[in-house]
Amino acid sequence: MSYILAIDQGTTSSRAILFDSDLRPISTGQKEFRQIFPKAGWVEHDPEEIWQTTVETCKQALTKDARAIGITNQRETLVIWDKTTGKPVYNAIVWQDRRTSEYCAGLKANGHEPMVTQKTGLLLDPYFTATKINWIMDNVAGVRDRANAGDLLCGTIDCFLIWRLTGGQVHATDATNASRTMIYNIHDGVWDDDLLALFDIPANMLPKVKDSADDFGETQADIFGKPIPIRGVAGDQQAATVGQACFEVGMMKSTYGTGCFALLNTGAQAVQSNNRLLTTIAYQLNGQPTYALEGSIFIAGAVVQWLRDGLGIIDDAQQTQGLAETADPEQSVVIVPAFTGLGAPYWDADCRGAVYGLTRNSGPKEFAKAALQSVAFQTRDLLEAMRKDWDRDTDTVLRVDGGMASSDWTMQYLADQLNAPVDRPEVTETTAKGAAYLAGLAIGLYPKPDEFKNTWQLEKRFIPSLDDKSRQRDYNQWLDAVQRTLSQRH
Numbered sequence: 001m002s003y004i005l006a007i008d009q010g011t012t013s014s015r016a017i018l019f020d021s022d023l024r025p026i027s028t029g030q031k032e033f034r035q036i037f038p039k040a041g042w043v044e045h046d047p048e049e050i051w052q053t054t055v056e057t058c059k060q061a062l063t064k065d066a067r068a069i070g071i072t073n074q075r076e077t078l079v080i081w082d083k084t085t086g087k088p089v090y091n092a093i094v095w096q097d098r099r100t101s102e103y104c105a106g107l108k109a110n111g112h113e114p115m116v117t118q119k120t121g122l123l124l125d126p127y128f129t130a131t132k133i134n135w136i137m138d139n140v141a142g143v144r145d146r147a148n149a150g151d152l153l154c155g156t157i158d159c160f161l162i163w164r165l166t167g168g169q170v171h172a173t174d175a176t177n178a179s180r181t182m183i184y185n186i187h188d189g190v191w192d193d194d195l196l197a198l199f200d201i202p203a204n205m206l207p208k209v210k211d212s213a214d215d216f217g218e219t220q221a222d223i224f225g226k227p228i229p230i231r232g233v234a235g236d237q238q239a240a241t242v243g244q245a246c247f248e249v250g251m252m253k254s255t256y257g258t259g260c261f262a263l264l265n266t267g268a269q270a271v272q273s274n275n276r277l278l279t280t281i282a283y284q285l286n287g288q289p290t291y292a293l294e295g296s297i298f299i300a301g302a303v304v305q306w307l308r309d310g311l312g313i314i315d316d317a318q319q320t321q322g323l324a325e326t327a328d329p330e331q332s333v334v335i336v337p338a339f340t341g342l343g344a345p346y347w348d349a350d351c352r353g354a355v356y357g358l359t360r361n362s363g364p365k366e367f368a369k370a371a372l373q374s375v376a377f378q379t380r381d382l383l384e385a386m387r388k389d390w391d392r393d394t395d396t397v398l399r400v401d402g403g404m405a406s407s408d409w410t411m412q413y414l415a416d417q418l419n420a421p422v423d424r425p426e427v428t429e430t431t432a433k434g435a436a437y438l439a440g441l442a443i444g445l446y447p448k449p450d451e452f453k454n455t456w457q458l459e460k461r462f463i464p465s466l467d468d469k470s471r472q473r474d475y476n477q478w479l480d481a482v483q484r485t486l487s488q489r490h
Contacts, residue, residue, distance in 0.1 A: 033053050048088070086163070097340075122182050127343070131199065156177045213442040229443070242438060250265065307371055401424075401425065
């Protein structure tokens with residue numbers, strides 16, 4: 001039996017899972033780390049905490065020798081570090097961070113968004129990495145001078161971990177992570193000179209871009225007791241797409257973690273969205289990118305976290321299902337969880353969360369139900385937009401994964417809102433599974449994609465059961481609440 005270690009470095013915790021040669025999880029380690037909020041709308045992580053928790057969880061999971069490592073990571077989050085000492089110059093600026101919204105608005109007003117979208121498939125939004133690089137260089141003393149002198153390196157979290165794990169020998173990322181930076185041309189497969197000039201970023205800071213299954217060096221022997229090759233890398237949503245075996249054109253998955261991300265495989269064609277979705281690289285193998293349409297929702301599982309940590313009305317996320325089941329059916333409470341703005345298809349960085357429809361009888365049950373429903377409504381927003389962009393006549397079956405996918409109530413309501421089947425796989429740890437698969441593919445341990453897709457196993461299918469009138473009534477209430485929220489300005 002051979003084993004692959006998957007590092008799943010997420011937004012709220014670092015995890016490591018050891019998979020066997022049948023891609024079954026054998027052992028795991030997980031550790032949460034601090035969320036840092038210096039100002040309203042700002043979100044940071046300590047890169048040293050990310051590094052420490054990653055190493056600790058890997059050691060917990062390494063109950064047997066691993067032949068290779070696959071890495072998957074929270075995307076768009078940025079670290080800049082000294083190429084000699086490895087010390088970060090500032091905290092990691094997280095994908096949720098909105099501090100560059102004014103900068104993005106200025107670039108939009110000057111007419112730069114069409115070029116950015118044409119080259120990268122992305123919209124001008126604080127979500128992506130480029131404006132975070134610019135912000136640190138402009139706001140942390142001495143950083144721009146050091147960057148221009150060639151003393152600093154930058155990258156997304158996968159890149160930072162690879163650099164640390166290899167003892168500074170490898171500065172590399174993969175095409176999926178590069179495609180989220182807003183400075184990578186997804187059609188030509190290069191860091192784009194026009195975009196580097198627009199965001200004033202020196203090319204010497206940037207990593208080499210590789211395939212998702214490739215040679216990313218090996219870990220230093222003293223970290224895990226012996227060197228382990230790093231052979232697979234993909235951003236978390238792309239890794240989940242791989243883990244869900246969405247290798248055929250038209251297949252679709254949605255991951256419910258801190259946020260929610262739906263990806264539709266469009267094959268060799270990079271479909272340009274007319275409905276404010278993103279065009280991105282789903283995975284790249286043997287130098288050939290496979291593209292996807294992506295809808296990004298910033299707050300999914302985080303709305304349940306808010307019920308627990310912000311309002312204190314639940315002690316554990318599992319309680320929401322029982323509360324939702326017993327909520328008053330006569331009430332129509334709607335939560336628009338725009339805590340850090342709204343993502344696709346609205347892309348409003350400035351609006352903030354709101355609750356509508358409260359009555360004197362509204363309580364924890366109604367809040368729990370509204371929180372779970374908000375995830376289904378946002379997913380429907382994405383699918384409605386995808387159906388407009390994707391002109392192929394396909395029956396949509398949505399493959400789901402992530403923490404919230406374990407809630408039967410939420411998944412049933414999701415199927416009801418989408419009016420389409422929702423499939424939950426046997427292994428819902430699909431993000432880590434995708435990273436492990438890519439590493440195992442690179443060393444010849446796991447089968448090629450055409451064979452791998454046949455190993456996907458269904459645990460439960462949720463079939464729509466809500467009548468059309470009720471489904472549309474609920475969704476119309478959501479759309480009304482969103483429009484009221486978008487009209488706010490703070």
